[in-house]
Amino acid sequence: MTLHNETSLASRAAGALPAHGSTLLQARDVFKNYGPIKVLKNVNLDLAQGERHVVIGPNGAGKSTLFKVLSGELPPTSGTITLRNEDVSTQKGYRRVRKGVGRSFQVARVFLEMTALDNVAVSIEAREANCGRNGGFLALSTPRAIIDEALGLLSDLGLYAVKDTQGAVLAHGDRKRLELAMSLALKPKILMLDEPTAGMSPTDRAAAVNLIDRIVRDNQLSLLLTEHDMGVVFQLGTRLSVLHYGEVVVSGEPDVVRADPLVREIYLGRKSGHA
Amino acid sequence: MSITTVRPLSFFLSLAALLVVALLLPHFANRGIIFLAGIVAINIVFGIAFNFAFAKAGVLSFGHAMFFAVGAYATGYMTINQDWMPFLLILLVAVSAGALLAIVTALLALRRAGGVSFAVITLALGALIHVIITKTTVLGRNDGLAGIARPPLDLGVVSIPLGVGDNYYYFLIVTCALAVLLMWGLWSNRFGRSLQAVKSDPARADFLGIDVDAKRLQAFTISGTMAALSGALFAPWAQIVSPEVALWTQSTMPVLFALLGGSAFFLGPAVGAILFGFLDYGTRTMVGVSDLLVGGLLLAVVLAVPGGILGMLSTLWNRFGGRRNNGATPVATSEVHQ
Numbered sequence: 204m205t206l207h208n209e210t211s212l213a214s215r216a217a218g219a220l221p222a223h224g225s226t227l228l229q230a231r232d233v234f235k236n237y238g239p240i241k242v243l244k245n246v247n248l249d250l251a252q253g254e255r256h257v258v259i260g261p262n263g264a265g266k267s268t269l270f271k272v273l274s275g276e277l278p279p280t281s282g283t284i285t286l287r288n289e290d291v292s293t294q295k296g297y298r299r300v301r302k303g304v305g306r307s308f309q310v311a312r313v314f315l316e317m318t319a320l321d322n323v324a325v326s327i328e329a330r331e332a333n334c335g336r337n338g339g340f341l342a343l344s345t346p347r348a349i350i351d352e353a354l355g356l357l358s359d360l361g362l363y364a365v366k367d368t369q370g371a372v373l374a375h376g377d378r379k380r381l382e383l384a385m386s387l388a389l390k391p392k393i394l395m396l397d398e399p400t401a402g403m404s405p406t407d408r409a410a411a412v413n414l415i416d417r418i419v420r421d422n423q424l425s426l427l428l429t430e431h432d433m434g435v436v437f438q439l440g441t442r443l444s445v446l447h448y449g450e451v452v453v454s455g456e457p458d459v460v461r462a463d464p465l466v467r468e469i470y471l472g473r474k475s476g477h478a
Numbered sequence: 479m480s481i482t483t484v485r486p487l488s489f490f491l492s493l494a495a496l497l498v499v500a501l502l503l504p505h506f507a508n509r510g511i512i513f514l515a516g517i518v519a520i521n522i523v524f525g526i527a528f529n530f531a532f533a534k535a536g537v538l539s540f541g542h543a544m545f546f547a548v549g550a551y552a553t554g555y556m557t558i559n560q561d562w563m564p565f566l567l568i569l570l571v572a573v574s575a576g577a578l579l580a581i582v583t584a585l586l587a588l589r590r591a592g593g594v595s596f597a598v599i600t601l602a603l604g605a606l607i608h609v610i611i612t613k614t615t616v617l618g619r620n621d622g623l624a625g626i627a628r629p630p631l632d633l634g635v636v637s638i639p640l641g642v643g644d645n646y647y648y649f650l651i652v653t654c655a656l657a658v659l660l661m662w663g664l665w666s667n668r669f670g671r672s673l674q675a676v677k678s679d680p681a682r683a684d685f686l687g688i689d690v691d692a693k694r695l696q697a698f699t700i701s702g703t704m705a706a707l708s709g710a711l712f713a714p715w716a717q718i719v720s721p722e723v724a725l726w727t728q729s730t731m732p733v734l735f736a737l738l739g740g741s742a743f744f745l746g747p748a749v750g751a752i753l754f755g756f757l758d759y760g761t762r763t764m765v766g767v768s769d770l771l772v773g774g775l776l777l778a779v780v781l782a783v784p785g786g787i788l789g790m791l792s793t794l795w796n797r798f799g800g801r802r803n804n805g806a807t808p809v810a811t812s813e814v815h816q
Binding site for chain 1 (some may be wrong): 481482483484486547663666667668672674675678679681682683684685686687688690725742
């Protein structure tokens with residue numbers, strides 16, 4: 204089958220990798236098995252400084268597993284993950300976060316019983332502790348500077364009005380934005396978003412894309428995201444990688460990937476004439 | 479209610495009120511009530527210690543009696559056999575033994591199992607400690623240690639004979655108050671908030687850069703250490719330590735205190751321990767039915783008021799003219815008692 208011609212896939216996927224020197228996050232020859240099931244097969248992927256790299260693929264392609272392996276939620280079965288040229292393959296998520304990774308989950312995870320303000324303030328406190336700044340340990344209340352920073356983030360993401368609302372009762376879109384605020388509170392270099400617009404209405408999706416676009420630009424972040432919605436993909440991505448049956452089959456600039464016959468075949472079937 | 483803004487007034491008022499009542503008690507109460515008050519104070523520390531790991535970090539233990547027993551037996555043994563040791567050093571060694579046991583338990587089990595699995599492991603370890611105690615000759619085997627003295631408290635410039643009058647009682651009350659104050663500080667500050675994040679959503683906490691395993695270990699160690707302190711204070715107070723203090727029934731006590739008073743509140747176990755003390759005292763003459771009565775009452779309270787006494791009061795306060803909660807769910811799950 205054309206799709207599984209390994210030589211051609213490897214050359215397609217690897218041919219467009221960026222120069223090594225600018226790479227922040229790198230996956231090399233990554234395999235991930237769940238028991239006998241091979242979910243990721245020889246995945247190679249790079250995220251360069253300032254890049255917006257989107258991983259796309261049909262359901263079951265392995266996007267979420269790749270995301271988990273890259274972020275440290277799951278260890279790879281084999282292969283290497285490097286973060287700023289440091290091998291972090293065996294490091295857990297919290298250690299990668301301390302090296303500048305912020306991530307969101309497909310289903311937004313916030314602290315449900317805490318208010319929106321507390322969620323962000325606790326995130327900033329965690330960042331301060333991660334940086335070894337333990338001033339205020341004896342203080343009971345969160346320092347005013349941290350509260351002000353948290354309020355600033357909430358305002359920036361349009362959440363000020365719900366600052367005193369518990370995470371459990373926030374609307375879906377607000378919870379997604381709150382999770383984004385918590386990630387930004389860590390001042391990451393790399394922002395990893397797992398289907399950030401999943402479950403949103405078209406209006407909310409458009410607003411979310413604009414928000415992500417602005418935040419990434421303003422904070423000079425490198426972005427790695429998985430996404431289903433092609434509108435979002437082409438609006439946000441400066442580089443796309445197509446995952447299919449656990450393999451990166453195409454990687455390159457959006458126009459190149461869009462025009463690739465293999466991608467058309469994956470998304471529309473072999474007989475289709477246009478994507 | 480915000481957890482980042484701590485208003486300590488109501489906590490300090492509650493603690494001060496308890497302290498005043500406890501310190502004045504010897505002036506108008508008989509020996510039996512004073513002894514019971516000492517036990518309640520010890521139980522308050524024991525209950526809050528258990529709840530620190532359970533409610534704040536989500537680490538459930540069914541074997542906290544082992545820490546209590548280690549503290550009690552270590553103090554009893556050293557007081558009887560190592561009478562050259564200053565009492566504060568004895569307490570320090572006993573508490574350190576509890577801390578060490580907590581660290582070993584956490585390292586053995588906490589990284590491998592969570593939730594109920596971990597609780598069952600602690601139950602098994604507690605049973606093992608009980609068996610070891612009953613087989614150890616220097617610990618008195620099934621008879622335990624009797625005749626434990628209350629040694630003098632040597633503070634360098636002054637030595638207080640704790641065996642005289644109510645001196646040990648006052649020492650006990652002040653030490654318990656300091657222990658409660660210390661745990662409240664840890665519960666309320668940034669460390670406490672990070673524990674709450676770990677309990678609330680470990681995966682999210684992990685991706686805030688919080689080492690979830692380390693936080694759970696720290697919470698469990700603090701909890702075990704304080705439980706050992708309560709045991710260490712118990713030995714000279716009761717002047718006898720028997721293997722029952724290591725039995726699983728002893729491990730159920732702090733669970734009951736927390737559920738009765740309200741585990742979501744820092745002072746919940748204290749309220750539970752005080753109420754339990756009243757129940758214990760009120761049913762002391764009902765031989766044969768007292769356990770049944772106490773058990774039935776506890777069951778009724780836990781079933782009728784799942785959030786405990788303070789949870790119920792908090793709900794009533796929110797419903798009738800108190801502060802409004804912006805969320806649809808009760809705030810009690812996260813509230814720091816202030």
